Amino acid sequence: xxxxxxxxxxxxxxxxxxxxxxxxxxxxxxxxxxxxxxxxxxxxxxxxxxxxxxxxxxxxxxxxxxxxxxxxxxxxxxxxxxxxxxxxxxxxxxxxxxxxxxxxxxxxxxxx
Numbered sequence: 001x002x003x004x005x006x007x008x009x010x011x012x013x014x015x016x017x018x019x020x021x022x023x024x025x026x027x028x029x030x031x032x033x034x035x036x037x038x039x040x041x042x043x044x045x046x047x048x049x050x051x052x053x054x055x056x057x058x059x060x061x062x063x064x065x066x067x068x069x070x071x072x073x074x075x076x077x078x079x080x081x082x083x084x085x086x087x088x089x090x091x092x093x094x095x096x097x098x099x100x101x102x103x104x105x106x107x108x109x110x111x112x
Contacts, residue, residue, distance in 0.1 A: 013045065013053045015096055018062065018081065018089040025080030027070055028054065054079055062088050 020034050032045050057063045062085035070076040
């Protein structure tokens with residue numbers, strides 16, 4: 001039997017980051033920690049992938065960032081949603097729910 005994968009489907013990371021930031025701005029490590037906690041550790045998000053996604057999203061105007069201090073006292077970049085980011089979250093949430101419902105419907109089909 002094939003092992004379960006913990007890789008994200010293309011485009012999933014953006015919506016997970018947007019949703020994580022909906023409750024307020026945090027630094028990158030906290031984003032990864034919250035996603036891992038909410039998914040029961042199913043997704044392993046590499047630093048490189050996270051920061052590439054954050055930079056892309058900031059370039060698109062979905063996020064803004066500023067330097068601050070993490071709980072440990074270390075300097076960290078904190079990210080938060082912009083108005084465009086909130087709109088993008090709504091758009092992507094709607095699309096992902098529609099996609100997941102369609103896949104679920106196929107998986108629930110009983111053989112003829």
